[in-house]
Amino acid sequence: MRNDTIAQQPRSIEAANPAVIQLVQITDSHIFAEPCEHLLGLNTRRSFERVSESALNNHNTVDLVLATGDLSQDESAESYIYLARCYDHFCIPTFWLPGNHDRVETLQQHFHGKWIHAEKQVLIGDWQIVLLDSTIPGEVDGSISSSQLKFLNTALRAYPDRHALVCLHHQALDSGSEWLDLKGLKDSDQLRQQLAQHDNVKGVLWGHVHQESRRSIGGVEWMSSPSSCVQFKPGSREFSTSAESPGYRHLNLYPDGRIKTAVHRVE
Ligand SMILES: [Fe+2]
Structure with missing residues (x-):
């Protein structure tokens, strides 16, 4: 999406039940x-299929997938053609943002489907969801560019009466794993300062x-989530994996701005 080329128009999605939006x-x-390729001993396609199947089977209604x-x-x-086929098969509106391992141009070119949307601002029930690009091409660590900050502020100001969930790839708060935080979001202070200026931001x-965390600070839920493949060990100084199972996060968004959320893992 590289900032200026992102789809800037919001997309409205109808929630099955606006009293509880499920993500x-x-x-x-x-x-x-290569389908048989492994990452640190784990077949990432098989793991993704187990996690996504579990996510769809565990919940009667899912309004959208992030x-x-x-x-x-x-x-x-x-890899993107395979994922597009999988996500489109869910028949649930799906929105995406890139990470440091993605090549944005290839992603944009091949991650397509009837249910896959490129918009980075989603309106659903009493909420809006904003998806930011925190990647720096060729780098592991991340940054929020001035154009992304501007996009965020414009989106939040445009709908002051909607609660907002802001999504990005890199950690908005340090994880506590030293090696990961050295490869985190360079300007996370600036992002947090911007977010603090908008009292509609709830999450x-x-x-x-690749690890779950949840902190409630000043009425905002700050959440990280497990990978659908390999897990990293919380609190580690150096690169270290964890034996925890792959998983996903489920979120309920309520009209009063509350977020109820849980991480689910597969065996
Ligand atoms: Fe990753």
Whole structure:
């Protein structure tokens, strides 16, 4: 999406029940072109299929799916074509943002489907969801560019009466894993300052850290989520994986601005 070329128009999605909007976040799927390829001993396609199946089977209604970056591991067209087929098969509106392992141009070109939408601002019930691009081409760590900050502020100001969930790939708060936080969001202070100026922001959601966390600060829920493949060990100083299972995050958004959320894992 590289900032200026993103779809700037909001997309409206009708919730099955506006009294409880239900979202599923699937993040960091790290899919390869080659179906049998493994990441740190795990077949990422098989793991993604288990996680996504579980996400759809566990909940009667899912209003929309958020794919929050690192969709691909190898930036291949084949990885995005495979994912587009999978996500489109869910028949649930799906929105995406890129991670550091994605190549945005290839993603845009091949991650298409009837149910896959490129818009980065979603209106649903009493909420809006804003999807930011925190990637820096060729870098692992992230940054929120001035054009993305402007997009965020414009989106939040345009709908002051809607509660907002802001999504990005890199961590908006440090994870506590030193090696990951060295590869986090360079200007997270600036992002948090911007978010603090809008009292309609109720949640901030990210991937990248391959581990779950949730903190409630000043009426805002700050959430990270497990990867649909390999997990990183919380609190580690150096690169370290965890034996925890792959998973996804489910969120309920209520008309009064509350967020109820839980992480679900598969065996
Ligand atoms: Fe990742």
